[in-house]
Amino acid sequence: MTPSREKLLQLMDAALKAADPAVQIPRNLPTKPKGKTIVIGAGKASANMARAFEQAWDGDISGLVVTRYGHAVPCEKIEIVEASHPVPDAAGQKAAQRILDIVKSAGPDDLVVCMISGGGSALLALPGPGLTLEDKQAISKALLHSGATISEMNCVRKHLSAIKGGRLAAACAPARMVTYLVSDVPGDDPAIIASGPTVADPTTGQDALDIIRRYRIEIPLAATELLNNDIHETVKPGDKCFDGHEVIMLSRPQDSLEAAAKVARDLGINPVILGDAIEGEAREVAIVHAGIAHQVAHHGQPAARPCVLLSGGETTVTVRAKGGRGGRNSEFLLSLLIQFRDHEGFSALAIDTDGIDGSEDNAGAIIDPTSWQKAISAGIDLREYLANNDAYSAFAKIDDLLITGPTLTNVNDFRAILIE
Secondary structure, three states: OOHHHHHHHHHHHHHHHHOOHHHHHHHOOOOOOOOOEEEEEEOOOHHHHHHHHHHHOOOOOEEEEEEEOOOOOOOOOEEEEEEOOOOOOHHHHHHHHHHHHHHOOOOOOOEEEEEEEOOHHHHOOOEOOOOOHHHHHHHHHHHHHHOOOHHHHHHHHHHOEOOOOOHHHHHHOOOEEEEEEEOOOOOOOOOOHHHOOOOOOOOOHHHHHHHHHHOOOOOOHHHHHHHOOHHHOOOOOOOHHHOOOEEEEEEOHHHHHHHHHHHHHHOOOEEEEEEEEEOOEHHHHHHHHHHHHHHHHHHOOOOOOOEEEEEEEOOEOOOOOOOOOOOHHHHHHHHHHHHHOOOOOEEEEEEEOOOOOOOOOOOEEEEOOHHHHHHHHOOOOHHHHHHOOOHHHHHHHOOOEEOOOOOOOOOOEEEEEEEO
């Protein structure tokens, strides 16, 4: 392994460690209730969060948490189930209904603790009135391929749901509620994370319809009727179900960027945090990042070499070709590699901090000055792979995939570009 790759992996490890919600939960325990304590939740980090709470809580607890397949961890008193992400399945629908049934038994002396992290939108798959699971699956696929931002996708999802958009909080009333959050969205808005099942939602069905039309997404007639139905609106700010509700943000993308920046300084590298809320087409965001890297290399701005550019947020991919493999971070890095070509001073990695980039088995990819030459030696036309949204296959051929396995957290994308 080259020294530049070793440095990048140290930054990645620091970013992931800072995002571990299990470290923060014991420091943020709620007061004990007179009655029972129920733990519920959904997301890629939710099982890890539930285990941390169970281990730190002094008292009886019970509950149910749903996480992505492969992301479960053992708990003694909290049931952990797995379901599909990013496209929902019947297991997620069943789990969502069970969670609703559980919290409806909570009374005013009880405490409901909700573990929410990215991925919860797909995992809490309870279709709204008149919709089927098949409808939700088709709409989810269309949204994922459309190029819509995470906030736009989740706006649509919550208005077509029977549990998201504050509806889970309404079901928990009159119990006291605490929501633990791991943010995977630009801006860390609790109403967007996992489509905000336990927090107030200011958006409307018309907002969701505008997004559907903007991206020319076809939806069933029943979905259009539901979005036009004022009776099915999400739970708005000021609703009594939120009285006394405590929301605790455990981990944010910015925390990971700052942790990586500290390690960079310890290594004698000048860190520049470009932002924790960067959005846009992955391949185009890469072009902008490459331009900044060239400015560092040629002019020492905004920092002198050695320098690392750090950024987070959530890019998007508009799928242009069928059959391609690869998530947004792999596509970002493939576009970046094409911009860098065989430049000797650039290395970079880009990952989804949950350990799964899109629907493949890689967290992302890592490149250094050898990557371009490996592609040439293998006879690979990287531009053709980018055109086909097939970044996974390209990096697999040059052995530059980055595979971490599930990290049990999720604070969105982490990108690091090293200029030496």
